[in-house]
Amino acid sequence: MDCARALARLDRRILKAYSARTTAILRGVVPLRVALPHLERFLARNVAKEIEKDNRVIRRAAEATRGAGAPGRDVVEALFAETRQIDREFLTSAAGFPVGIVLRYEQIAPVRLRRIERLLESSTRILDACRTQPSVRDALRVCYAQADLERLVREILWLYAQEVLVLSRSVRLPALVGPLREMLAQRLIRVMNEAASDLAARAARIVYRTAPRASGV
Numbered sequence: 020m021d022c023a024r025a026l027a028r029l030d031r032r033i034l035k036a037y038s039a040r041t042t043a044i045l046r047g048v049v050p051l052r053v054a055l056p057h058l059e060r061f062l063a064r065n066v067a068k069e070i071e072k073d074n075r076v077i078r079r080a081a082e083a084t085r086g087a088g089a090p091g092r093d094v095v096e097a098l099f100a101e102t103r104q105i106d107r108e109f110l111t112s113a114a115g116f117p118v119g120i121v122l123r124y125e126q127i128a129p130v131r132l133r134r135i136e137r138l139l140e141s142s143t144r145i146l147d148a149c150r151t152q153p154s155v156r157d158a159l160r161v162c163y164a165q166a167d168l169e170r171l172v173r174e175i176l177w178l179y180a181q182e183v184l185v186l187s188r189s190v191r192l193p194a195l196v197g198p199l200r201e202m203l204a205q206r207l208i209r210v211m212n213e214a215a216s217d218l219a220a221r222a223a224r225i226v227y228r229t230a231p232r233a234s235g236v
Contacts, residue, residue: 022145022149022158023078023080023081025155026077026149027073027074027077030070030073030074031073033172033176033218034066034069034070034073035070036218037066037176037215038062038065040214040217040218041211042062044214045207045210064109065109065183065186072105075098075101075102076098076135076138077138077142077146079094079098080139080143081142081146084147090139090143095132095136098135099131099132102131106122122186123185130178130181130185131182133178134175137174138175141162141175145158145162146158156226160227165224165226165227168222168226168227169219169220169222172222172223173215173216173219173220176211176214176218176219177215179215180208180211180212180215181208183207183208183211184207184208184211
C-alpha cells in the first residue's frame with residue numbers, strides 16, 4: 020500500500036468536505052448572500068491550491084520516512100517557498116475574477132509556517148507508523164487517541180481558516196460589497212471554525228468507528 024498516496028487522498032477528502040461544509044453554512048447567513056457568489060468561487064479555487072500544498076508536505080514527509088532524515092526548519096522553509104509559487108499560479112488563474120487579491124505575506128507567513136510544521140510533523144509520524152500497519156486508518160489509531168486526532172485535525176483546519184481570514188481581507192471586493200469587508204471576514208472565520216470543529220469530530224469518529232478493542236481494556 021502506498022501510504023503517502025492514501026494519506027494525501029484522506030487530506031483531500033477532508034479539505035473538500037471542509038470547503039463544502041463552510042459553503043453550506045454560509046448559504047444560511049443572510050448578510051452574506053450578496054457576497055456569496057464571490058465567496059463560493061474564491062473558496063473553491065482556494066481549496067484546490069491548499070490540497071496541492073498539503074500534497075507536497077506529505078510527499079516530503081514520505082521522503083523522511085524513507086531515510087532522508089527528520090525534516091528540519093530548512094525543509095519547512097523550502098516548503099513555504101513552494102507554497103508561494105502555488106500562490107502565484109493561483110493568482111494567475113484568478114485573473115478573471117471580479118475581485119483583486121493582494122497577498123500580505125507578513126501576515127500569512129506565521130500562520131502558514133505553523134500549518135506546514137504541524138502537517139509535516141503529523142504526516143511523518145503517521146507514515147512512519149504505516150510501515151508496520153496494514154492501513155492509514157490503523158496507523159492513525161496507533162499514533163493518536165481519538166480525542167488527540169480530533170484536536171490535530173481541528174488545529175490544522177483552524178490554521179487554514181486563519182489564512183483564509185487574511186486572504187479575505189486582501190481581496191478587493193466590488194464597490195457594492197466592499198463596505199461589508201470586515202463583517203464578512205469576521206462572519207467567515209466564525210463559520211469556518213464551526214465547520215472545522217464539526218468536521219474534526221466526525222473524521223475522528225470515522226477513524227475509530229471499527230477500531231478493535233484492546234485486550235484487557
